[in-house]
Amino acid sequence: MSKRIVLVGAxxxxxxxxxxxxxxxxxxxxxxxxxxxxxxxxxxxxGMLGGLFPPEADHxxxxxxxxxTGATLHRGTMIALDRSAREVVLxxxxxxGADLLSLNLGSVPPPLPGMGQSVYAVKPVxxxxxxxxxxxxxxRGADTDPLRVAVVGGGVTGIEIxxxxxxxxxxxxxxxxxxxxxxxxxxxxxxxGAAAALLRHLRTANIDVRWPVAVTxxxxxxxxxxxGTPQDCDIIINATxxxxxxxxxxxxxxxxxxxxxxxxxxxxxxxxxxVFAVGDCVAFDGRxxxxxxxxxVRQAPILxxxxxxxxxxxxxxxxxxxxxxxxxxxxxxRSAVMIRGPVWFKGPPALWLKRxxxxxxxxxxxxxxxxxxxxxxxxxxx
Ligand SMILES: Cc1cc2nc3c(=O)[nH]c(=O)nc-3n(C[C@H](O)[C@H](O)[C@H](O)COP(=O)(O)OP(=O)(O)OC[C@H]3O[C@@H](n4cnc5c(N)ncnc54)[C@H](O)[C@@H]3O)c2cc1C
Numbered sequence: 001m002s003k004r005i006v007l008v009g010a011x012x013x014x015x016x017x018x019x020x021x022x023x024x025x026x027x028x029x030x031x032x033x034x035x036x037x038x039x040x041x042x043x044x045x046x047g048m049l050g051g052l053f054p055p056e057a058d059h060x061x062x063x064x065x066x067x068x069t070g071a072t073l074h075r076g077t078m079i080a081l082d083r084s085a086r087e088v089v090l091x092x093x094x095x096x097g098a099d100l101l102s103l104n105l106g107s108v109p110p111p112l113p114g115m116g117q118s119v120y121a122v123k124p125v126x127x128x129x130x131x132x133x134x135x136x137x138x139x140r141g142a143d144t145d146p147l148r149v150a151v152v153g154g155g156v157t158g159i160e161i162x163x164x165x166x167x168x169x170x171x172x173x174x175x176x177x178x179x180x181x182x183x184x185x186x187x188x189x190x191x192x193g194a195a196a197a198l199l200r201h202l203r204t205a206n207i208d209v210r211w212p213v214a215v216t217x218x219x220x221x222x223x224x225x226x227x228g229t230p231q232d233c234d235i236i237i238n239a240t241x242x243x244x245x246x247x248x249x250x251x252x253x254x255x256x257x258x259x260x261x262x263x264x265x266x267x268x269x270x271x272x273x274x275v276f277a278v279g280d281c282v283a284f285d286g287r288x289x290x291x292x293x294x295x296x297v298r299q300a301p302i303l304x305x306x307x308x309x310x311x312x313x314x315x316x317x318x319x320x321x322x323x324x325x326x327x328x329x330x331x332x333x334r335s336a337v338m339i340r341g342p343v344w345f346k347g348p349p350a351l352w353l354k355r356x357x358x359x360x361x362x363x364x365x366x367x368x369x370x371x372x373x374x375x376x377x378x379x380x381x382x
Pocket of ligand 1: 046105
């Protein structure tokens with residue numbers, strides 16, 4: 001009897017599997033993909049927000065990868081796992097039988113208390129597409145007041161988002177008041193010189209970075225800061241870090257303190273070797289790797305090999321995470337900062353390199369492309 005493989009999530013880690021899904025079918029598997037959305041590439045997300053690319057450049061059509069391969073695509077959301085029946089349960093009640101399951105559920109920022117309709121999370125990336133559309137729509141309207149934007153979170157993502165919002169407002173010739181709120185010293189996880197250069201860039205771009213200031217809740221017309229000070233704003237961006245979605249902790253599989261699925265060296269759940277999990281939603285071999293696409297992308301070929309090994313009954317191979325990776329933080333259309341370990345550089349060549357690497361990566365998944373580049377996504381996680 002053929003084995004049923006179910007892949008949930010069309011993220012950075014599953015993209016390579018989707019491109020090669022026909023090979024699993026040819027090995028005799030009945031393969032089903034559950035995808036909420038198409039693939040959105042986070043490496044180009046801030047550049048897309050800043051107007052460097054149109055949204056469609058940051059996007060890969062999942063149907064185009066799956067159609068015609070013999071695998072089945074379900075557009076939907078997984079809400080539970082029935083482990084005794086070996087079934088994935090989707091929103092709406094549909095159940096899909098799985099002998100082997102692979103979970104690529106990604107991550108989202110922890111919700112801000114009192115979240116309202118004007119809060120945009122930095123993930124899923126689609127919400128940044130909606131943010132750009134909302135801003136551009138406002139500028140097309142009659143209102144000429146400058147938009148007031150609060151970016152909550154002073155990590156790499158919050159800073160990169162703020163710089164690219166300025167790039168967007170410059171590109172359109174509109175004013176925008178941008179404030180970044182950081183609970184602790186901003187950019188404390190990168191080399192001090194690089195952090196100082198980024199903060200100088202923000203100051204020159206007239207972006208206010210306030211710290212130590214915690215946003216304690218979201219109000220109808222702005223944010224409430226610690227000490228109870230209200231701050232009016234039109235748009236709030238949640239860039240407070242990335243956590244696995246709530247679902248991971250509800251699957252009945254071992255998770256760490258963040259709710260990340262604990263997997264072994266072969267990317268299999270510590271509680272069930274027929275369940276694989278990859279990317280931001282896992283704690284790898286008892287420790288948490290940075291939530292960076294770099295790891296998700298590099299896990300992909302190992303996952304593929306191990307799914308094939310599980311089908312053929314051969315031994316799996318281990319994933320060995322790299323210790324360091326190149327991070328390139330885009331600052332709009334002119335410059336970027338690249339960092340590897342303690343070494344960093346700021347200037348237009350860094351942006352040129354980032355664009356080349358990122359374009360090569362997404363092009364590898366366009367219909368008709370024969371090559372893929374696992375090391376392409378190269379930046380730092382927030
Ligand atoms: C603005 C921003 C920029 C970033 N830039 C970089 C960068 O340049 N380089 C880098 O290395 N990292 C970057 N990161 C981090 C990077 O986004 C993540 O590490 C990466 O997305 C992780 O990939 P993944 O495969 O785990 O998940 P994702 O690519 O997020 O995919 C998760 C998938 O799971 C699906 N899903 C979730 N829940 C369900 C469900 N219940 N049912 C069905 N499907 C579900 C989602 O729809 C999504 O398709 C950035 C992050 C942000 C926020």
